[in-house]
Amino acid sequence: MPRTMFRLLPIVLLDIQLPLMTALFTVEVLQPRYDAEYGSDVEMGCRFPVDSPLNLTNISVLWKRKLAKTKEEREVYKFHNGHENLTFQDTDYRGRATLLRESLEMGRSVLSITNVKLTDEGDYLCAVYYGGADYKYITLKVKATYKTIDIQKRREDEDLIFTCQSEGYPLAEVTWHSEKNPNVSILANTTYELTKDGLFNITSTLRFKPSINESYSCVFWNKAFNEKTSAHSVFESSSSGKTHPISVILPICLLVCFLIAAVIIMVRRKSSLTNR
Known part of the structure; x- marks a missing residue:
């Protein structure tokens, strides 16, 4: 052999x-x-x-x-x-x-x-x-833990758009949460693509018409390992950013009253000096 x-x-x-x-x-x-x-x-x-x-x-x-x-x-x-x-x-x-x-x-x-x-x-x-x-x-x-979630928001016409993006493995489930709208997830559109390393690049977009101040959060759930990673952002309605008219009028009125009072005092002083 x-x-x-x-x-x-x-x-x-x-x-x-x-x-x-x-x-x-x-x-x-x-x-x-x-x-x-x-x-x-x-x-x-x-x-x-x-x-x-x-x-x-x-x-x-x-x-x-x-x-x-x-x-x-x-x-x-x-x-x-x-x-x-x-x-x-x-x-x-x-x-x-x-x-x-x-x-x-x-x-x-x-x-x-x-x-x-x-x-x-x-x-x-x-x-x-x-x-x-x-x-x-x-x-x-x-x-591959979804360690970092990039969350961004932008306006498009009358809509507000929140976008969450992250990479990891295995494929995670993405849900959206809002205290005032428990069914907000149904408005989201979630897509993914594979990177050259085999990771899942997941993007979830939430589009809605804003009306009130509210905090929104997206959660990536890695079901296989029972791991959750979240990110949140706050929407402030346009009305909260506007200045109320009374906040402008009141200081002006006070200033005018102060000037009138000052003029009256000056006129009286001048009049009393003339009479002497």
């Missing part, structure tokens, strides 16, 4: 033995689901029984990601008989995925992924062969 076949044989045997769960060797997840922020780092892990000290030459660890649509599995990282083996690693994980080897001594297979992408979301297989063989699946959810 060629020498290359001998090198590939243990890898093939590892894949064959994965479904054969033994009573003495069981892999368990550290937690079934991990939530990661877009652009951050994440560490996911599973545990396995280990004798002390660990014999690295007898352990093999395999991490794969299952694609949601095709159910195809792509290799994320492989550690085989004490050595890193990246021959079949998916190119999207090169330079980003690695195994925390110090955790192996404690019976843990911990996969570290840096600069998390939206495409990293999915189910990950953690398989360990160390005397026996077993595997478990772990779910990774990726989010």
Whole structure:
């Protein structure tokens, strides 16, 4: 048998033995689901029984990601008989995925992924062969929080237009709120487009005819993570900005009265000096 076949044989045997769960060797997840922020780092892990000290030459660890649509599995990282083996690693994980080897001594297979992408979301297989063989699946959810909402307002003819815009992931639901108009959301028009990074760029526009002073707010609800981000703006009716006539007339009247009084006093003083 060629020498290359001998090198590939243990890898093939590892894949064959994965479904054969033994009573003495069981892999368990550290937690079934991990939530990661877009652009951050994440560490996911599973545990396995280990004798002390660990014999690295007898352990093999395999991490794969299952694609949601095709159910195809792509290799994320492989550690085989004490050595890193990246021959079949998916190119999207090169330079980003690695195994925390110090955790192996404690019976843990911990996969570290840096600069998390939206495409990293999915189910990950953690398989360990160390005397026996077993595997478990772990779910990774990726989010991009709608951290900042840009809210603007403008007038168009007799209408007032409020616009809220933000980027994030997954797709958020947008609602509008007003203390005096509980059904204001039905007036809104919400659209979105995908950015080159896979984020949702959401724009929600509320158009109405203003009549009274009121505060309006838009809320972006990331349902998958139960996160809400809001922004608000206040509309002041045009009447509140106008000066009431009495506020102009009253000071003028007071000024005229003051001048008349001053003139009368001056005339009386002049008259009394003349009589002397």
